[in-house]
Amino acid sequence: MSGRRYERIYAVVSRIPRGRVATYGQVARLAGLAGQARLVGYALSALETGSRIPWHRVVNAAGEISLRQDGGQAGRLQRVLLQRERVRFDARDRISLERFRWRPRS
């Protein structure tokens, strides 16, 4: 099912702590796949419902939730899951990366 690249991506996403978010590009870089942000989105879309991977902590470079396909259902779920972790959204439905971006040590 999952290739080597997907596993690396999942391993990075799993390290994002509660109350923090990472961007697709950031996850790609940390997984050793610089410049392949789209692959991260592709890998997350392949996750099954109920997966243990904290997929909801990954947002786009603008600090917005990026889920275009599902009519907004999963997007609303992602927002709720993040708000439960006390991640705040502004009036334009954006998260301040300045405040909530995960900054792993080296």
Add this chain to the structure above:
DNA sequence: CTAGTGACTGTTT
């Protein structure tokens, strides 16, 4: 093998 697609992003209009 080729062509189309997409939970993206940095740069340029």
Add this chain to the structure above:
DNA sequence: AAAACAGCCACTA
């Protein structure tokens, strides 16, 4: 500030 463009590459048909 917002939209268009051009790279990016695994996956599917």
